[in-house]
Amino acid sequence: MKDNNSSRRKFLKLGLAAGATALIGGGGKVLSAVSNPGQASGETGEKVKLLSPDGTLVEVDKGHCHACPATGKEARQGIPNKKMVMVIDLARCRNARKCLEGCQSMHHLPPKIEWIKFFLLRDSKDTSPYWFPKPCFQCNNPPCVKVCPVGATFKRTDGIVLIDNDRCIGCKFCMAACPYSSRVFNWGSPDQEPLPADKKYSPETSWPQKVGTVGKCDFCPDMVRQGKLPSCVTSCPNGVYFYGDKNEDTVTNGTETVRFSEIVQQRAAYRYMEELGTEPGVYYLPPVNRLFDYKVGFQDLKPEEIQLYKKEANLSE
Amino acid sequence: MEYNSKTYKNYETFKPQLESIGRYGYFFITAMVMIIAWGTYALYTQLSKGQVVTGMRDYVIWGIYDANFIFFIGISYAGALISGILHLLRVEWRHPILRMAETITVISTLIGPSYIFLSMGRLERVWHLFVYGRIQSPIVWDVIAISTYLIGSFIFLYLACVRDLAFMRDHPIGIGRWRNRIYKFMSANYRDTPKQRELLNQLIDLISIVIIPLAILVHSVLAWIFGMTLRPGWHSTIFAPYFVLAAVYSGTGVLILVMFVFRKIYHLEAVITKNHFNYLGILLMILGALYGYFTFSEYLTNWYGSVKWDMEVLYRLFDASTYWWWFFFSAFIGVLLPIGLIAMPRLRNINTIVFAALIAVTALWVKRYLIIIPTLETPLLPLHDLRPEFASYSPSWVEWSLTAMGIAIWLLLFFLFSKFLPIVPVVRVPVSEERDYFKLRKLARERILRRLISKTRKEKNVVVGIVILMILSSSLVCRAQDPVKSRLKLEFLNKSGTRMLTTKLTSKKDDQTIPLQGMQVSFFIQGEKDKVLLGKESTDEAGKATFTLPGKLDVPRNKEGKYSYSATYEGSKEFQPSESSTEIRDVFMKITFSQKDSSKLINLFAVEINQKGDSIPIEGSTVIFYVPRTFSSLKIGEQAVKSGHADLDFPVTLPGDSAGNLPVVAKFEDNDNYGSAEVSATMAWGKPLPPDVIIKRGLGDTNAPLWMVYTLIVLLSLVWFHFTYAIITIFRIRWLGNKALKEEQAQIGSK
Ligand code: SF4
Numbered sequence A: 001m002k003d004n005n006s007s008r009r010k011f012l013k014l015g016l017a018a019g020a021t022a023l024i025g026g027g028g029k030v031l032s033a034v035s036n037p038g039q040a041s042g043e044t045g046e047k048v049k050l051l052s053p054d055g056t057l058v059e060v061d062k063g064h065c066h067a068c069p070a071t072g073k074e075a076r077q078g079i080p081n082k083k084m085v086m087v088i089d090l091a092r093c094r095n096a097r098k099c100l101e102g103c104q105s106m107h108h109l110p111p112k113i114e115w116i117k118f119f120l121l122r123d124s125k126d127t128s129p130y131w132f133p134k135p136c137f138q139c140n141n142p143p144c145v146k147v148c149p150v151g152a153t154f155k156r157t158d159g160i161v162l163i164d165n166d167r168c169i170g171c172k173f174c175m176a177a178c179p180y181s182s183r184v185f186n187w188g189s190p191d192q193e194p195l196p197a198d199k200k201y202s203p204e205t206s207w208p209q210k211v212g213t214v215g216k217c218d219f220c221p222d223m224v225r226q227g228k229l230p231s232c233v234t235s236c237p238n239g240v241y242f243y244g245d246k247n248e249d250t251v252t253n254g255t256e257t258v259r260f261s262e263i264v265q266q267r268a269a270y271r272y273m274e275e276l277g278t279e280p281g282v283y284y285l286p287p288v289n290r291l292f293d294y295k296v297g298f299q300d301l302k303p304e305e306i307q308l309y310k311k312e313a314n315l316s317e
Numbered sequence B: 001m002e003y004n005s006k007t008y009k010n011y012e013t014f015k016p017q018l019e020s021i022g023r024y025g026y027f028f029i030t031a032m033v034m035i036i037a038w039g040t041y042a043l044y045t046q047l048s049k050g051q052v053v054t055g056m057r058d059y060v061i062w063g064i065y066d067a068n069f070i071f072f073i074g075i076s077y078a079g080a081l082i083s084g085i086l087h088l089l090r091v092e093w094r095h096p097i098l099r100m101a102e103t104i105t106v107i108s109t110l111i112g113p114s115y116i117f118l119s120m121g122r123l124e125r126v127w128h129l130f131v132y133g134r135i136q137s138p139i140v141w142d143v144i145a146i147s148t149y150l151i152g153s154f155i156f157l158y159l160a161c162v163r164d165l166a167f168m169r170d171h172p173i174g175i176g177r178w179r180n181r182i183y184k185f186m187s188a189n190y191r192d193t194p195k196q197r198e199l200l201n202q203l204i205d206l207i208s209i210v211i212i213p214l215a216i217l218v219h220s221v222l223a224w225i226f227g228m229t230l231r232p233g234w235h236s237t238i239f240a241p242y243f244v245l246a247a248v249y250s251g252t253g254v255l256i257l258v259m260f261v262f263r264k265i266y267h268l269e270a271v272i273t274k275n276h277f278n279y280l281g282i283l284l285m286i287l288g289a290l291y292g293y294f295t296f297s298e299y300l301t302n303w304y305g306s307v308k309w310d311m312e313v314l315y316r317l318f319d320a321s322t323y324w325w326w327f328f329f330s331a332f333i334g335v336l337l338p339i340g341l342i343a344m345p346r347l348r349n350i351n352t353i354v355f356a357a358l359i360a361v362t363a364l365w366v367k368r369y370l371i372i373i374p375t376l377e378t379p380l381l382p383l384h385d386l387r388p389e390f391a392s393y394s395p396s397w398v399e400w401s402l403t404a405m406g407i408a409i410w411l412l413l414f415f416l417f418s419k420f421l422p423i424v425p426v427v428r429v430p431v432s433e434e435r436d437y438f439k440l441r442k443l444a445r446e447r448i449l450r451r452l453i454s455k456t457r458k459e460k461n462v463v464v465g466i467v468i469l470m471i472l473s474s475s476l477v478c479r480a481q482d483p484v485k486s487r488l489k490l491e492f493l494n495k496s497g498t499r500m501l502t503t504k505l506t507s508k509k510d511d512q513t514i515p516l517q518g519m520q521v522s523f524f525i526q527g528e529k530d531k532v533l534l535g536k537e538s539t540d541e542a543g544k545a546t547f548t549l550p551g552k553l554d555v556p557r558n559k560e561g562k563y564s565y566s567a568t569y570e571g572s573k574e575f576q577p578s579e580s581s582t583e584i585r586d587v588f589m590k591i592t593f594s595q596k597d598s599s600k601l602i603n604l605f606a607v608e609i610n611q612k613g614d615s616i617p618i619e620g621s622t623v624i625f626y627v628p629r630t631f632s633s634l635k636i637g638e639q640a641v642k643s644g645h646a647d648l649d650f651p652v653t654l655p656g657d658s659a660g661n662l663p664v665v666a667k668f669e670d671n672d673n674y675g676s677a678e679v680s681a682t683m684a685w686g687k688p689l690p691p692d693v694i695i696k697r698g699l700g701d702t703n704a705p706l707w708m709v710y711t712l713i714v715l716l717s718l719v720w721f722h723f724t725y726a727i728i729t730i731f732r733i734r735w736l737g738n739k740a741l742k743e744e745q746a747q748i749g750s751k
């Protein structure tokens, strides 16, 4: 029984479900005695799920979690054995822009800095327009990374392209190279909520942004490390964004969890302007059987903006 | 050392220029210094406020700084290519114009790159280029190429000046005597001994050969900064030769202008003759034709192919409301007018040639503007921005001021140089001169100083913070009202035998459900008579509080075999109390795996516990099978449990870990009797995950492809071999001169 107890503690600490069957089976009892794990000093008793450096999911005490976002070399390497992907369902988007709001609040960005952009695309004059939310595509052959003179923007093994705002010299070459206009520049002071003194800058949080350097959607690796979904995914009221690990063949929008391979195959997913050879990590599901008419997306817009969208989509009225 | 009468005659022309600055000279210097001072203020503004003060924004990320950059590097071709080629071809008439050409090269190569720094957001991090430089980036190619080019041009200019420096050393000037010491030092003891002459001539030949490919490379690399991107109008294979050609064209134009100006102000009609203008004019015409040919070929191809974005850029260039008149000037006037003026003998004279050159040079600046801006205004996705300054580019006063400053420095340096050494080589054979190396250092030091001055701004943050605090506290005050309703929801979880009670505490505000954080929730179990307190937990930011039940509960089960749990929230000033309860029957679940023929199965065994504690197989309830994933659980199937058993095919197509280990979970979800009860087990039947492939070398990776490294090493060592050789030989010339001098003195002594 002693043995059982110690392994039980380990189980609680690590949340590894595997040990549990052995525990119950081995104990031979239907219900086993589980005591509250002792609370060592510095522990809050609250657990957070984290990815350990070797890529397995562990649960640690919140008190030990200062190092959640990786810094330095680890931040450049990526989370092992992961390959983050996103699937965006265009049939559900109505330009609600809640994802942008979520993104801005989670990255402590002022409204003027927009990392997700919204387009009203129309492929030809005979087809109908559709809303097209666009984060950074985290290209697998990223033109932006190729051209950076100082390696301030880099591609990680988990597929994420990040920017090190401490290293960036602000040459903007990556902005010229990105064919998808995914990058924005901090022309002046970013006017951002300052970083609390006990936190350190990490490319994984992209906080704080620094004047004279580049910023963009970072796929929230710090959230992934905690086993949490990026804020755009959870703030979308229509479940447009599916996010997940291609290595697990699973993506989720917070409420639905589906197999990545199934959804992209069955719904004929495509990657935007794939012909450029950038191999984006974001897949789009074509806007068929839509939930909303595209005009719904005009609801909260200023008249000038509606005008601009109509011009871009070649809409007459 | 002896000089012939022609040399002295030449020198007579220049002596007054060297010895006095003149009224106009002072006026000119003052004007330039004023422009530079104004530019410095603009620079200070940009450094302290960031690039918001420029007209550049997220779409048009590069502006006239970069146009200036290409422009200056372009005109630097005057010296490198023209004088290099003229020298190698031993063209007789080159002598009077060589030094001007080479001075243009050196000064422009100094000014040009500073614009790249201006267009950088983080000037103070330039050193990152040396610490973290990646040779996959065309910008690094540029840094390497331009710095090498600058050194090369400097050596070239210096070599061509040695003879004149020696002459000046032998004929000290009366005013501004400090210069005599510089002449002496710089002249490298050149005494025109046969050996020295041979070495010097050989060196000049050598460096003019090296400088030509180097110059071509510099501009090609510059063109590749644009060519390597996927932008319409930039992603073109002919960009490198196109840029090179445009550069020679503008370089020749500037050379003609410089010749004209110095001829006028220093009265050099006898030295720089009409013929010079004629020859260079014809060269300009040929280059203009070639440049026109490239332009035509580029736009024709784009127009014919009519790819969507190429067409958009073309529309911009041909639309009168955007760039048509600029484009018309640069591509039509800038080519046809110079050709027309020079081609017709009746029109060709010094004035028309100079006018043609002026047109060509301006047209080429406009051309650089048109290369950069219309393309950037045509992103592949629509340029969607309501802010007018983001939607299109117009240079701000800061950019114009700094452009003016660059031109002013250029002119001033040129003028000062012409006061230091005759602008036309005095000693006929080749040439001679010097550029102040220390000025470079001084410029750098000044730049650092200016940067240090521009560090402030913190107060603003404090003010913003105080305002936020005030708003926050006022909103707290406003909230002191009647307590609002709270809602508590209790759920039972059984995770692989660990039983937990979890609650979610929320409240409604403006029709929105908000979680209550930091509230105490008490957990109870129904005993024989009273409720027994199990424990207390406080809620987290999601409003959740979880209590883990002890393994053994000292209360009896009720008749249905259930335990009755409840949770209460006592309420506070703001929120009313609330409670919630649930009755749960314990279950025991276990997963095993079995393989029959080719089918791999997950077998669930599930029993419930009755009042007496006996296990009874579950009948009928639905169990759902999941695979836990990073963010959520992937459902793989559901089954009704029959006499305690439920089977499901193992999801063999799902990837597991590197060994194929795949955990599966069987779960009763929100079951009326069991709450949420789940069990999990892992089996190595998933698809094994291949390990991460870490590519070490590649364009997008940390290290460059090997061929790139080798090419760079070979190219650099070739060039630097020659440079080093040149430098060593200069010292050798110096040493030879010393020896010659000593021998001479010994001879005189012995006589
Ligand atoms: S979308 Fe643009 S910024 Fe993002 S990875 Fe691709 S090229 Fe880079």
Ligand code: SF4
Residues within 6 Å of the ligand: A147, A148, A149, A150, A151, A152, A153, A163, A167, A168, A169, A170, A171, A172, A173, A174, A175, A213, A214
């Ligand atoms: S702007 Fe920064 S991240 Fe982009 S290429 Fe330049 S140094 Fe790299």
